[in-house]
Every structure is written in structure tokens, then in C-alpha cells.
Amino acid sequence: MKPAYRPPVTVHQIARHLGVSAATVSSVLAHRHVERRIAPATVERIRAAAQSLGYIPNMAGRRLRAHRTATRQIDLAILTSFEAPLPLVGQALHALQRAVEVQSTADTRYAVAIEMFHAGRIREKTGLLDADRYHGVILTNTLPEDDRFLAEAALPYPAVILGRRIPGRCCVLEAPExxxxxxxxxxxxxxxxxxxxxxxxxxxxxxxxxxxxxxxxxxxxxxxxxxxxxxxxxxxxxxxxxxxxxxxxxxxxxxxxxxxxxxxxxxxxxxxxxxxxxxxxxxxxxxxxxxxxxxxxxxxxxxxxANEAMVAEAVPLLFRLLRGETVPPEVLVVPPVxxxxxxRRHRPTAIGATKPAYPKRRSKRRER
Amino acid sequence: MKPAYRPPVTVHQIARHLGVSAATVSSVLAHRHVERRIAPATVERIRAAAQSLGYIPNMAGRRLRAHRTATRQIDLAILTSFEAPLPLVGQALHALQRAVEVQSTADTRYAVAIEMFHAGRIREKTGLLDADRYHGVILTNTLPEDDRFLAEAALPYPAVILGRRIPGRCCVLEAPExxxxxxxxxxxxxxxxxxxxxxxxxxxxxxxxxxxxxxxxxxxxxxxxxxxxxxxxxxxxxxxxxxxxxxxxxxxxxxxxxxxxxxxxxxxxxxxxxxxxxxxxxxxxxxxxxxxxxxxxxxxxxxxxANEAMVAEAVPLLFRLLRGETVPPEVLVVPPVxxxxxxRRHRPTAIGATKPAYPKRRSKRRER
DNA sequence: GCAACAAGCTAAATGGATTTAGCTGGCGCA
DNA sequence: TGCGCCAGCTAAATCCATTTAGCTTGTTGC
Known part of the structure; x- marks a missing residue:
């Protein structure tokens, strides 16, 4: 059923397969073959091999080496549930993007990812506890089940939690009640x-x-x-x-x-x-x-x-966490009314719950 | 104005700074200090130094080394404009997330990022043409200005374009007109x-x-x-x-x-x-x-x-591109009506454009 | 007095892609 | 014949973090 593990194809494997050097393969796959004067025939062979072997570049390797500009990439994520209303996620995303735009410099770039889990089943989300994924996350739309998991699990990255108190974590909540x-x-x-x-x-x-x-x-x-x-x-x-x-x-x-x-x-x-x-x-x-x-x-x-207000609080908190600053464990947001x-005030027409209490449409309003 | 370039702080720098080895620093920062029996005093010194030097882990380095599970990370992105309606972006995101959930295996994980540019100014977006960012993208909500840039620029990754024909690219569009x-x-x-x-x-x-x-x-x-x-x-x-x-x-x-x-x-x-x-x-x-x-x-x-239908077309196309398959250069989606x-059919009451043509509210409908 | 062991650390290898410097063989030209 | 040069390639270094094996000390047990 499950396909056997097949180690990733690397430039070295392609190189060995064709009897050329990894440098040549890399040059071709990075579209540098013209300036590196690789023979057209070789270019073709390498392209064909990459395709047939199913080569997928390892971005980690690429990023590590590529250090001309913007070496530092900060990976941020919004963790939310599939079931959450998209507009809420969208607001968070927008706020984070705006902040990231401001924070970006020539030598630091940001990537904002969205990670989705099924409501109540965040524990089944693989890779959530890997330390090699994100520099920081905003976590939102969790169910109590998820919260329980998160309280035990040690997320290996800074996190701002929206709408939920989790001990030891920075949380932004609607003012309770x-x-x-x-x-x-x-x-x-x-x-x-x-x-x-x-x-x-x-x-x-x-x-x-x-x-x-x-x-x-x-x-x-x-x-x-x-x-x-x-x-x-x-x-x-x-x-x-x-x-x-x-x-x-x-x-x-x-x-x-x-x-x-x-x-x-x-x-x-x-x-x-x-x-x-x-x-x-x-x-x-x-x-x-x-x-x-x-x-x-x-x-x-x-x-x-309050979502927008909460997000507005959460984003700066996330950046403060990234900088290693200490942040308040809890921020309350009082929503506008x-x-x-x-x-509009009215004398209700319905009192009981048995007989059809409402008059037909178009009847005049009792009061205004 | 612009802060001078400061090379990133690495574990080696912290190590040199404290006169310990990089291995020790790494152990501490990866929370492995207990099993590696690092002295509490050393742990403290390392933590303090990391904080004061402003250490930010290089995820590329980490990912490259960490090869227990899920080594392969496929980075996907949705490129869209700040000005685009969020629900459209949300739909694309949702569709991509669902697909990614299915495609993920024990040794391959996906990250879905959102990248935002200002409408019409995609050319100012730095890092867009870096080859070390994404394995593939869905590009949407571009203005003609952006399209012109994209037609010239060579995006160094597979891309599916939504709502726009760009030569040599896989495009998904609403049926024209x-x-x-x-x-x-x-x-x-x-x-x-x-x-x-x-x-x-x-x-x-x-x-x-x-x-x-x-x-x-x-x-x-x-x-x-x-x-x-x-x-x-x-x-x-x-x-x-x-x-x-x-x-x-x-x-x-x-x-x-x-x-x-x-x-x-x-x-x-x-x-x-x-x-x-x-x-x-x-x-x-x-x-x-x-x-x-x-x-x-x-x-x-x-x-x-049609956005939902277009996204539903685009996502599988993106995965086919990732696999190196050839895809149709253009897919047309006929939106439902x-x-x-x-x-509902009516005889309009307004013909001219000068006198107030509409009767006051509450007047009866002309026809149904 | 010596083996055994623990604590606390280090050296070195590793992962994948890229780039730089440099090598090789063939050709033209004096 | 010999030099220079070019096309076309390769070896090796590099990016950063992590892990494995192993090295010092110092202590304990017999």
C-alpha cells in the first residue's frame, strides 16, 4: 500500500547516472548552462535525466548556498483549522503580510505560510513539532481538544495564541464574557x-x-x-x-x-x-x-x-518574540460594539412559543 | 539610514564568543542539553549569548541536516495582490491545502505560503525571481502592468496563472467574454x-x-x-x-x-x-x-x-507541473449561471436619466 | 592502585546545491 | 614546434546546524 521509501534524487545522483560532475548538473538545472558553456547535448541529457529520475530540488540546500542577497529567510506561519471561517484567516494573513512587508530588508526576507489542521485533531498533524519548520507561528481557531494537546506538547518555536489561554504561551483573547x-x-x-x-x-x-x-x-x-x-x-x-x-x-x-x-x-x-x-x-x-x-x-x-483587533495585537507580539523579547503572557482585547x-428597541410580539406569534409580512412596525 | 549589513549570527559565532564548541551550542539551542549532559551553567551562558547576539536559526541549515522523517519539503505559494478580495485568496488557499493534505506522505511534507504584492507593482517585489524560494506557485490577481513584467521575467519555478494568458505558462481562465x-x-x-x-x-x-x-x-x-x-x-x-x-x-x-x-x-x-x-x-x-x-x-x-472552479483546475495542474509532466497551456472554465x-423579469420604470424615476418605497411590484 | 564509570565537553562528518578556480584537449597561428 | 586560447568540463570549498563517536578529567569501588 504505502510506497517504499525512496531517497530523494539529488544532483549527485543525476551526475553519477550520466557520468558527469554534480557541478555540471547544477549549472544546467539552475539555467546557468549558457554562461558556464555547457555543451547543448549535455544540457539535453541532463534535463532528460532530471525529468526521468524525478528530480526535485532541495530548497534547503539551495538556500543554504545562495548567499548573494537576502540570505536570511524567516519562516512564519498561521496555524488554523480547515473548519474556521476563511475571512478570519484572511484577516490574520493580511495583517501579517503587511507587517512582513515593513520588516523585510535587503538581507532578510520573510515567508508567510498557512498550515491547516482538522478542528480538534491538531495532534494528528504531522510535522507540527518539527523544529526545522518555522521561526514563529500564530495559532488560532483551536478546539478544546487541540488546546489540551498544545498545553502538553512543546511547540519548538515561538507562538502567539489567538482566542485561547495556554499556560506559558503568549495569548491574545477577547475580553472574557x-x-x-x-x-x-x-x-x-x-x-x-x-x-x-x-x-x-x-x-x-x-x-x-x-x-x-x-x-x-x-x-x-x-x-x-x-x-x-x-x-x-x-x-x-x-x-x-x-x-x-x-x-x-x-x-x-x-x-x-x-x-x-x-x-x-x-x-x-x-x-x-x-x-x-x-x-x-x-x-x-x-x-x-x-x-x-x-x-x-x-x-x-x-x-x-474583535478578530481584526486581536490580529493587530498578535502580529507585533510575534515579532517581539522573534527578537527574543519577553512579552506579556496575555493580552485582552475589548471588542467594539x-x-x-x-x-432597534421594540415591544416584542412573541411571548409564548406555541402559536404562530408573528403577523404576516408588511404589517406596520410597532414602534421605531 | 539603512542599517549596515551584519552577517547572520550562527552557532559557530556564539561558540567562538563563549569559547565552547558549536556542537555544545547547537545542543543547547535545540533543547537537547539534558540528554547531552551540558552543565547548567553552560546552558545559561549559551542562552544568554544567543539572546544578546540576536541569534536567529537558519532553517535551511537545520532542514538540510534533520533527516529523520519528512526530509523533503515542497514549498508552494500563492502569489496574489494586497488589493485582491480576500475570499478569492481564501478559496485558492483552501483548495491547495486540501490537495497538499492528500499528497503529504511520511517523507514528503508541504508548506503553502502566501506572497502578496501591491497590485500593478509586482516588479518591485524583491526575491520574486529567486530560485531558492518555491517549488511552484499559483499566481493570481495581477494587473496588466504585472502581466507585462511576468511575460518578460523568467520565473524560476513552475507556475499556474489564474485569469490571465501569459505566453509559455500554464493558464487557467474564465471563458472569455x-x-x-x-x-x-x-x-x-x-x-x-x-x-x-x-x-x-x-x-x-x-x-x-x-x-x-x-x-x-x-x-x-x-x-x-x-x-x-x-x-x-x-x-x-x-x-x-x-x-x-x-x-x-x-x-x-x-x-x-x-x-x-x-x-x-x-x-x-x-x-x-x-x-x-x-x-x-x-x-x-x-x-x-x-x-x-x-x-x-x-x-x-x-x-x-468561477474562482472556485478555476482554483479546482489550477491545483491539479500545479502538481502535474511539479512532477514534470507537460500540461495544456490554457484551460478555460465556463462559469455557472x-x-x-x-x-426577475420586469418592465423598467426608469427610462430617462433626468427626473427621479423611481416611485417611493413600498409601492407594489409591476409584475412578478 | 587500578578499573570502571560519569560528567562535560569536542572533532569531524553529514546533508544538497552552488560557485570558484582550475584542468584538459584540440585548434589556430606565427 | 610551440604558444595562446577556447570550449567544456571537474574538484573542492562553502553555506549552517546537527549528530556521532570519542576524548579528558575526576570520582568511586574494590
Missing amino acids: FVGRRSAEILIDAGCRAPAVIHGRLLTHTTADRLAAFRHTLRERTGREPTVLVSEGLQPRHAAAAFEQHWARGGRVDGLFTVTDSLAIGAYRVFRDLGVRIPADVAVVGVGDYELAEFFAPPLTTVAG FLREST | FVGRRSAEILIDAGCRAPAVIHGRLLTHTTADRLAAFRHTLRERTGREPTVLVSEGLQPRHAAAAFEQHWARGGRVDGLFTVTDSLAIGAYRVFRDLGVRIPADVAVVGVGDYELAEFFAPPLTTVAG FLREST
């Missing part, structure tokens, strides 16, 4: 009496905290439990499916907190299809990591959007 | 008589083609020129600003083609604010690269969404 608490308060203030929260099946440290704080605050302030909807994934369609199911079972809500943005998009679609008006019938609070929230119809109130139309 | 033509046809069929198109100030080969084909088709089929709106960037707010300006000047349209998705988001917001109904007053056709189009209110008709509510 803030998002969940504020979103609950906003919904309560908007007059909601039967709010719900929707989250994906997989909870990161951050989303779990949001959920818990939302629940806690609601209980504390109103004595009630929120309806908790669990969607299969984080895509809009997952949220839509979860909500449709809830609705079909006769479940009703008059407020909704979505722990990620993509879920809010799905919820909006469902509400629209069902003729449920925002905010007249349901107030919605989202997270705002996508920069799209204000373009929703109606514009979405958001209590977070944007009150928009989706939570 | 398709998107522009279909979007024009859809708007015409929806009854639009004064359609517009909006695009960013910077046009890639792909977006320029969309624009030209849209124009051409419209002229051919109706004898009219479209209104062309140019937005500063590709963000929703840019589109919103451009459209608001057009509106303030008394410009009116009854159909809109947005050459990228993010522009459609901004347009939707403006229409909503102005009380312009989609599709009753304006039909909108977008591109659908973001997977969000069906969640718009109303769901957006899209004529493209999704007809949704935003272009």
Missing part, C-alpha cells in the same frame, strides 16, 4: 423576552465563552433560559437549516444572538423567507468580523469584530 | 433599458474582459452604451460611494452588473437606502464568488463564481 454579556443586554434592552442563541456544533474557547456568558447574563437578568440552536457548521446554510427546523417544530423567538457572522447571514435569509421582520419581530445581534454587518438589510448590530438597526 | 455577455443578456431579458456596470478603478485581465464584453453585447443587442461607474476599490463602501455620487448627479439606471461580488453588496445597501427596489426598479447581476449571493435580500443572480430573484 464581554461579548456574550453585551449581546444579552442588548437583546434585553431591545425588549426581547424569548431570545435565542445559535452556534456551530464545534465550539472554540471563544465561542464557548460567548455562549456561556450570554446564557449566564440572561438568566441573571431575566431568570429565563435562552433557546439554544446548534447548527451543523458555520456556513449560512447551516444556520438556515437549524433555524428552519426549529421553526417547523413550532419554536418561536423574538431575539437572536449569533456567535459568528456567517450564522447571522443564514438567519437573515430564513427570517426573510418566513416573513419575520428584523427588528420588529426579532432583534438580531451578531459578531461583525466580516465588515459586512453594516451592509446587511437591515444593518446588523454587532458586539465583537456597534448598535445598528437590527436591534 | 462569457460573463460580460451573459450578464448583459440577462439584464436585457429582464427588460432593462438603461443598465449600468460598476467596477473598481484597477482592472485585472478578467474584470476588464467582463466589462468589455458587457459593453459590447449591450451595444450589439440594444445599440446603447451602459453607464459605467468606477469605484475607488472593491469594498462594499467603495461601490456605495460611487453609486451615491452617480445618484446625486441625477443619474438613473434600471439594471446593474457588478464585476465583483463585494461591489454588489455595496450597491444593495445604497438601493435600500434610496428606496430603490430590486428587481422591480433595478435588476442586479453579480458574480457569486463569495457563496453569499443566495443569501442576499433578494437573492442575487450570478453569472460567474444562477438566475435568482434579483433579475
Whole structure:
């Protein structure tokens, strides 16, 4: 099944195979054959051999030798899960790239890689603990399973952890409980009496905290439990499916907190299809990591959007770690809150959860 | 100004500095000092020296030596511009990561890097032509300026080019003219008589083609020129600003083609604010690269969404190039077309461009 | 008093590609 | 014949970190 290990093909092997020297082979493969005056016939033979033997250059060897300019290459990486929303990864990438652009000099260049693992299964990621991969990483979107592994495992490179406390590591987090608490308060203030929260099946440290704080605050302030909807994934369609199911079972809500943005998009679609008006019938609070929230119809109130801020903190911390400086073990980011139309105060029309509580579409708003 | 070149600090320098051997230094810095029985005092001295001299390990050296497992590292990269929409980059990244996950074996590992340049200024990107960086790249989101540079420059690694024909390179493109033509046809069929198109100030080969084909088709089929709106960037707010300006000047349209998705988001917001109904007053056709189009209110008709399909073509091509196989110089992708509510057929209410042609909000739809 | 052993270190080899200096054989020319 | 020169190649050094085998001391056990 598994193919037998075959040692890599090197220029020396090609050289031996053809009865020429490694220097000649190297010259040809590096496209230096003209200035080195290699005979065209030899060039052809070497090219053919490289192709047929399946030669793949060893970049480590190349880099080690090539020392004209930009010798030093600093390898950075963003470690994230396949399941994480791409925009979040994109923001981190963008921030890191911008920093790298500034830091680059004639004799130091940077490479920013992305490394992806399956959520909850970071321990199965091979090569993660190799010391010869990266100078530093930003690690994000881990599940509790992953966190447990990371707490034990000794990552052999500096790392900044996003959204999770890991002992002995530099961590950047959303201020705990803030998002969940504020979103609950906003919904309560908007007059909601039967709010719900929707989250994906997989909870990161951050989303779990949001959920818990939302629940806690609601209980504390109103004595009630929120309806908790669990969607299969984080895509809009997952949220839509979860909500449709809830609705079909006769479940009703008059407020909704979505722990990620993509879920809010799905919820909006469902509400629209069902003729449920925002905010007249349901107030919605989202997270705002996508920069799209204000373009929703109606514009979405958001209590977070901390990803960008967290990344902005994390990147300089990573560079400080690279320089060997000591950094604070923990940085908290307080997310900005944007009150928009989706939570404009209203008297909810839905109280119970049994009868279809919402009037048909187009009915006038109760208040503005 | 520019700091003088300082040769990199190596383990040998640290060793000389302290009067110990490089082997000892290496043992300590690789956290092997316990098993190698290095005296605690020595460990401390070495650590302090490494810190104070600013030691940065040379990964190339490390990788070259470390040959227990996964010796072969294949370095891949996605080259894209800072200005490109992140979701497009994210899709490419995701597709490449999935492929890499499958291709990885015990003795071959992959690293996927992202390299960003400023749109139109790829020639200023240092190290781009170094042969010691990547085994292969996917190159996307270039402007004509960049393309000109690339056509001359000899990239020293295999490359798959997205959305652009470059002689001698493997290119994956949207079927030419398709998107522009279909979007024009859809708007015409929806009854639009004064359609517009909006695009960013910077046009890639792909977006320029969309624009030209849209124009051409419209002229051919109706004898009219479209209104062309140019937005500063590709963000929703840019589109919103451009459209608001057009509106303030008394410009009116009854159909809109947005050459990228993010522009459609901004347009939707403006229409909503102005009380312009989609599709009753304006039909909108977008591109659908973001997977969000069906969640718009109303769901957006899209004529493209080819990025994902293009990436799906490009990734296997890249691996074939790595294996030294010959690949077709050009692969055309025909984007799927999704007809949704935003272009439901209607008789346009706007004909001229001077008087406010749209009735106030809430007026009944003319037809369905 | 000597073997055995441990602690603490070092010398040298290694990995792959590249480059520099230099070698060899054939040719033209005086 | 002999010199210079060129095309076409090769040997060896180099980049940096790591690891293996082994070398000194000093100590313990008998």
C-alpha cells in the first residue's frame, strides 16, 4: 500500500547516472548552462535525466548556498483549522503580510505560510513539532481538544495564541464574557423576552465563552433560559437549516444572538423567507468580523469584530518574540460594539412559543 | 539610514564568543542539553549569548541536516495582490491545502505560503525571481502592468496563472467574454433599458474582459452604451460611494452588473437606502464568488463564481507541473449561471436619466 | 592502585546545491 | 614546434546546524 521509501534524487545522483560532475548538473538545472558553456547535448541529457529520475530540488540546500542577497529567510506561519471561517484567516494573513512587508530588508526576507489542521485533531498533524519548520507561528481557531494537546506538547518555536489561554504561551483573547454579556443586554434592552442563541456544533474557547456568558447574563437578568440552536457548521446554510427546523417544530423567538457572522447571514435569509421582520419581530445581534454587518438589510448590530483587533495585537507580539523579547503572557482585547438597526428597541410580539406569534409580512412596525 | 549589513549570527559565532564548541551550542539551542549532559551553567551562558547576539536559526541549515522523517519539503505559494478580495485568496488557499493534505506522505511534507504584492507593482517585489524560494506557485490577481513584467521575467519555478494568458505558462481562465455577455443578456431579458456596470478603478485581465464584453453585447443587442461607474476599490463602501455620487448627479439606471461580488453588496445597501427596489426598479447581476449571493435580500443572480472552479483546475495542474509532466497551456472554465430573484423579469420604470424615476418605497411590484 | 564509570565537553562528518578556480584537449597561428 | 586560447568540463570549498563517536578529567569501588 504505502510506497517504499525512496531517497530523494539529488544532483549527485543525476551526475553519477550520466557520468558527469554534480557541478555540471547544477549549472544546467539552475539555467546557468549558457554562461558556464555547457555543451547543448549535455544540457539535453541532463534535463532528460532530471525529468526521468524525478528530480526535485532541495530548497534547503539551495538556500543554504545562495548567499548573494537576502540570505536570511524567516519562516512564519498561521496555524488554523480547515473548519474556521476563511475571512478570519484572511484577516490574520493580511495583517501579517503587511507587517512582513515593513520588516523585510535587503538581507532578510520573510515567508508567510498557512498550515491547516482538522478542528480538534491538531495532534494528528504531522510535522507540527518539527523544529526545522518555522521561526514563529500564530495559532488560532483551536478546539478544546487541540488546546489540551498544545498545553502538553512543546511547540519548538515561538507562538502567539489567538482566542485561547495556554499556560506559558503568549495569548491574545477577547475580553472574557464581554461579548456574550453585551449581546444579552442588548437583546434585553431591545425588549426581547424569548431570545435565542445559535452556534456551530464545534465550539472554540471563544465561542464557548460567548455562549456561556450570554446564557449566564440572561438568566441573571431575566431568570429565563435562552433557546439554544446548534447548527451543523458555520456556513449560512447551516444556520438556515437549524433555524428552519426549529421553526417547523413550532419554536418561536423574538431575539437572536449569533456567535459568528456567517450564522447571522443564514438567519437573515430564513427570517426573510418566513416573513419575520428584523427588528420588529426579532432583534438580531451578531459578531461583525466580516465588515459586512453594516451592509446587511437591515444593518446588523454587532458586539465583537474583535478578530481584526486581536490580529493587530498578535502580529507585533510575534515579532517581539522573534527578537527574543519577553512579552506579556496575555493580552485582552475589548471588542467594539456597534448598535445598528437590527436591534432597534421594540415591544416584542412573541411571548409564548406555541402559536404562530408573528403577523404576516408588511404589517406596520410597532414602534421605531 | 539603512542599517549596515551584519552577517547572520550562527552557532559557530556564539561558540567562538563563549569559547565552547558549536556542537555544545547547537545542543543547547535545540533543547537537547539534558540528554547531552551540558552543565547548567553552560546552558545559561549559551542562552544568554544567543539572546544578546540576536541569534536567529537558519532553517535551511537545520532542514538540510534533520533527516529523520519528512526530509523533503515542497514549498508552494500563492502569489496574489494586497488589493485582491480576500475570499478569492481564501478559496485558492483552501483548495491547495486540501490537495497538499492528500499528497503529504511520511517523507514528503508541504508548506503553502502566501506572497502578496501591491497590485500593478509586482516588479518591485524583491526575491520574486529567486530560485531558492518555491517549488511552484499559483499566481493570481495581477494587473496588466504585472502581466507585462511576468511575460518578460523568467520565473524560476513552475507556475499556474489564474485569469490571465501569459505566453509559455500554464493558464487557467474564465471563458472569455462569457460573463460580460451573459450578464448583459440577462439584464436585457429582464427588460432593462438603461443598465449600468460598476467596477473598481484597477482592472485585472478578467474584470476588464467582463466589462468589455458587457459593453459590447449591450451595444450589439440594444445599440446603447451602459453607464459605467468606477469605484475607488472593491469594498462594499467603495461601490456605495460611487453609486451615491452617480445618484446625486441625477443619474438613473434600471439594471446593474457588478464585476465583483463585494461591489454588489455595496450597491444593495445604497438601493435600500434610496428606496430603490430590486428587481422591480433595478435588476442586479453579480458574480457569486463569495457563496453569499443566495443569501442576499433578494437573492442575487450570478453569472460567474468561477474562482472556485478555476482554483479546482489550477491545483491539479500545479502538481502535474511539479512532477514534470507537460500540461495544456490554457484551460478555460465556463462559469455557472444562477438566475435568482434579483433579475426577475420586469418592465423598467426608469427610462430617462433626468427626473427621479423611481416611485417611493413600498409601492407594489409591476409584475412578478 | 587500578578499573570502571560519569560528567562535560569536542572533532569531524553529514546533508544538497552552488560557485570558484582550475584542468584538459584540440585548434589556430606565427 | 610551440604558444595562446577556447570550449567544456571537474574538484573542492562553502553555506549552517546537527549528530556521532570519542576524548579528558575526576570520582568511586574494590
